[in-house]
Every structure is written in structure tokens, then in C-alpha cells.
Amino acid sequence: MPRFFTECISENIGIITGADATHIGRSLRMRLGDEIILCRNGIEYISRIKTISDSEVVCDIVASRKTETEPSVDVVLFQAIPKLDKLEFIVQKATELGACKIVPVLTKRCVSRPDEKNFSKKLDRLSKIALEAAKQSGRGVIPRVCGIISFNDAVEEMKKLSLSVACYEKGGKSLSELDYSNAKSIGVFIGSEGGFEEDEAQRLSKSGITLIGLGSRILRCETAPISALSIIMHLTGNM
């Protein structure tokens, strides 16, 4: 059943507007009485189409349930900014893999250094990619793609989570050595093409963020987040 995210859900009625409405009528050629799933905040509403136009689809809500695809743990991906096409790819994959938030971070070795203004345009595109990936993979929430933050702010954000790790190519612990039993929120920090500077790694370590290694092969900066998220989702019973 096709699924759509919308904020417009009352007790009995759900409304879809904009491009999704057009898509339902024109591309999917859905008709009155057809069933779709509306999603909001991890709840999915089995709904039946009541009225349909190019700009709006109104549905009767038939039943609701908690989305079963959401992981039991909130995993936040802190990603040092790589080239834009790689960031788009990472946002798509992190969404499929169940991340709840993606935070681009400016680190010393970032080659791509967009300014805030420039990035805000890109943010629209990245958020759209997260939305499409959330629909396609059956997520119950759309991961938020945040604006760029500094390395220092990333460290402070990670300190607030139950557990945080940073992938460091000069070694560290294995992801299996960590205790996830009480971890409600996990931060994963991945470097850019050049990885982390040594003083950044020291700073992370001193702040209680565990440096972890992903084996002896050198992973590209877009491969590392997919691997790390896959392994963490696996170790926490979510994959």
C-alpha cells in the first residue's frame, strides 16, 4: 500500500496536499475507496480515499497503529561534510537504515566548505531526499537533515546522547565492544574524505566519545556511515 507523510491528521480524517496529491491521482491513478497509508510521527493510519483532486486528497481513517519499522533506538548520524553528491547519497542510505537525524558537521579536513546561506538551498534538496527514502523504505518518521554545525557543537550534541562513537581510521575499539543495553540514543560521527585530524580525535576521546575502527581496509567517507549504521542497527536488534 502506498504511504504518504502528512501533518494534517485529525481523529477521523487525513488530508494530503501538493505534489503527493497530484501523484496519487495522476501517476498512481488511485480512485475513491482505494486504501493508502498516512504517516505522522511514527504512527501509520490506514485510510480510504474519500475525495480526490489534483491539489488535495481527503481520506477517512480506518485504523491506526505504531509503525513497526522504526528502530528501538534513536541513532543520530554526525557526518563531516563530503562533496554534495556524496552527502545526498549518505542521507538516502542513512534514512533507509533507520537514522533519526542527520547532522552535517564542518571539520578541519572538509574539502567542501559551503557557507550557511549556500547550504540552506541544499538543505531543501537533502530533506526531499530523506522524505522520498522514508516513503520508499517504509519509515514511520522522516529523518531531519539539520543545518551545518561546527565540530565543537557536534561534540556538545553528542555528549547529550546515551552513547557516541566516532569512526577513526587509526584504529580504536570494535563496535561489538560497546554496551548498547541502556542506550536510548546513539551518535555516530563519520569524518570527511580526509578523516579526522589527530587533535580532533583526541578531543572526541576526551569528551567520552569512543573512537571505533571499521576494520583494516580504508572505507570511503560515504561507505563508512552505511557500514557503521548497519552494524549498530544489527547489534541493537534492529537489523
Add this chain to the structure above:
Amino acid sequence: MPRFFTECISENIGIITGADATHIGRSLRMRLGDEIILCRNGIEYISRIKTISDSEVVCDIVASRKTETEPSVDVVLFQAIPKLDKLEFIVQKATELGACKIVPVLTKRCVSRPDEKNFSKKLDRLSKIALEAAKQSGRGVIPRVCGIISFNDAVEEMKKLSLSVACYEKGGKSLSELDYSNAKSIGVFIGSEGGFEEDEAQRLSKSGITLIGLGSRILRCETAPISALSIIMHLTGNM
């Protein structure tokens, strides 16, 4: 230190020819006496450049050692053929993640169905991608990208390995439920965009190939191999 794969290695001398030789002299601007690593079959040879021209670099071998980046287990990726750009991506990532062989398979739901002749041209390109990824990620061997085989042949190939799994979206075991302790070779079979047909899944299961699930979210056909390989490499102590 830059690394190059070559078959031309004697006891004391190693030779690089072709594009790599040009690359060493022109792009890397290396000079006589500079050190490089030559790789063949999982052994790396620390070498010193002796003579250099646009078409040939001759090196003295200084020392040799087993490449430490090769996994302790041979993992073969059987990949139902997706669209070509996705296959290129999968070959690159599977190489970084340590796969020893990548076998494209024609299954019922493959939308892209290249014929043998057509695919042999693409095979050159795919092999080149594997080579470049092997150099970049520090592998000791270049994973072989095979020609297309049928579903039946894939099943027969997988039966020869110590352990084989197939990712099936309609569930199955978790990768952590398997016993890898005696597994010297592992086959991983991933479906195309549409996954496997039910009769294919049954056939796999009857042939002793374990159907496994990768969580409740729907992963794209290029995400599933990366996730599965990451988790398997992790569970076998190779990541």
C-alpha cells in the same frame, strides 16, 4: 605509500607497465629511489623505483609481507543484476568491504537483462572499478567480477561454499543466528530491484541456503549488499 597490482614480480624485481606506469611518472611525479608497494595475490612487496619511463617502471623489491587487510574468510557476493550504474556502485563497495568475488546473476525479477555479449563489454568496466577500489582501500587482492550466470548455476556455486545466505524481504533469520566459526567461505545472495520470486526463495531454502532478513525497513537493492557484507565482516571479526 601508493600501491599497484602487478603479476610481474620475480624474487628481486617487480615491473609495472601500462597506465599505472604513466601514472607513477606523470601524475604522482615519483622519482628513482622512491618507495611504492607492489601487490600480488595477497602479498605486498615494499619496492624502490629503479628505472622509470612512460610505459614501464622497474623496482627493486626491498621486503615482502602478507597483506593484513584481507579478511579471514572468503566472502562471495552473488548479486541479481540491477541497473548498470547500481552494479558499478555495488562492485566498488563490495571491494572496499572485502568481498573476494562478485558474481552477477540473472533472476526472474531482473529488469535489466543484458545478454552475454553486451555484458562482456561492461565486465571490463566493472573489473576496472574493482581494481581501482582495491588500490584505494588497500586490498591485497583484486576481487574478480564474473560473467553473468543463471539462478540455477548460482545455487550450485553457493552449495560449494561453507555457508550461504540469501536476503529475503519476507523475513528469515537474523545474520547473528548463524554459526560462522567453521566458515571459510561465505556466499551472500542479494536480489535485484524486485527481490526474489517466492519459488526462487523456496528453491534457495531447499538447497540449504539460509534466508535472512535485514530488518523491517525496505532496503534498496544496492544498500542491501553493503549492509549484509558489513554485518558479516563484523560478525566474522573482519570489521
